[in-house]
Amino acid sequence: MTDASTHPPATGRPLRRSRRGRWLAAVGAALLAGALGLTLTLRAGAVPACAAPLRDGLAPPAAGVPNKGKATFYDSKGAGGNCSYPAAPADRRYVALGPSEYAAGAACGGHLDVTGPKGTVRVLVMDQCPECPPGHIDLSREAFARIADPVQGVVPVTYRAVADPPLPGPLTFRIKEGSSRWWFAVLVADHGNPLRAVEVRQGGRWRAADRQDYNYWVVPDGAGPGPYTIRVTDTRGHRVTAAGIRLAPGKVQRADVRMYGRSSATRSPAASRPSTPRPTVVSAAPTPSAVATTTGSAALAPAAASTPGCGD
The missing domain is CATH 2.40.40.10 (RlpA-like domain)
Structure with missing residues (x-):
């Protein structure tokens, strides 16, 4: 379709x-x-x-x-x-x-x-x-x-x-064609483990997106005009936050943060941003800035990982 x-x-x-x-x-x-x-x-x-x-x-x-x-x-x-x-x-x-x-x-x-x-x-x-x-x-x-x-x-x-397979690189985000400030859908890739939750920061709070059968995460009434701050949590408890994701439907935007591993250790937002801008290697869309927040224990099994709260 x-x-x-x-x-x-x-x-x-x-x-x-x-x-x-x-x-x-x-x-x-x-x-x-x-x-x-x-x-x-x-x-x-x-x-x-x-x-x-x-x-x-x-x-x-x-x-x-x-x-x-x-x-x-x-x-x-x-x-x-x-x-x-x-x-x-x-x-x-x-x-x-x-x-x-x-x-x-x-x-x-x-x-x-x-x-x-x-x-x-x-x-x-x-x-x-x-x-x-x-x-x-x-x-x-x-x-x-x-x-x-x-x-x-x-x-x-x-x-x-496989638990925590090697990652091909940082997370990527693709805003779906047809998205606007009134209807938001994003595809997240290169996360290694299956995802448990995707949330979008809006008006000082986190809004949970709904996973669709075709793997896009949707906020039916939209998340505003962007740029967006998106928080991603996987089934093993790893959680990272990417900022600066633009409303650029059909463009693959590569963040500067991995779901886990070398670049996703817990650190302050200031320390997580590179000193010089990185070029976008996936598409012509502007490169989003990204920050890591917390990572779950690698020993946390999928069945034991708790679903994150969306209003904290």
Whole structure:
């Protein structure tokens, strides 16, 4: 669905995945595997009970908890999937989860380590597989080839969510097309762990944004004209604040703060700003300034992390 140029609809956008391409690849490979006399043992795993419950019992895979299931593969054709990323990751290693583990977008941006017959690969959660039951994951063709021979089409796997994976860089923010001072939607990326909350500073208080199935965070009645100060909290308790995010729909703005790690240690706002302006390397939009506030304990498990208050 093409983004509206005016006030966007309240409903989420439809899935952008090509089911036909995926099934042609998987079914064709499976038929060939059958002709070769290959026998596969498939085990479907359930969603871990210790994962933090979200909407109607849906929850992404819990960090460190092994899940047994099966994997197929598909090709996103370069698109960023139902998580609305501008593009697939450069290494083309990504995964789509079934509705129960995609959890209405709550799994977006997290990472899985997937182990199959040939080895292990780390993948970014960026898409939903509508027909996949719990335990069935749909890998990119490139990721599947790292763990199995693609001729097999479907293989048994073990997968687990990764806690605090290495970050590719600072946080990025993308204001959705159609946003204005009266309707606000932002996509946050490069956060490592799945996100628990996104808040926007307005009038001296923090306003909670609502996560949509397509991974944008929305304030339905808007957050003013900007620039915006946005506070991001992940499922492991890490929390950072980025300031100076501009109302520039469709532009990817890179902050100067990471969700955790080298540049996100607790420090004062004055100490967190570089002495000279950094150029924006993602788009022509002005570079936002960003400050780190607090970071949660790395030992805090997703199920134990508390939801931050929005009025403090």
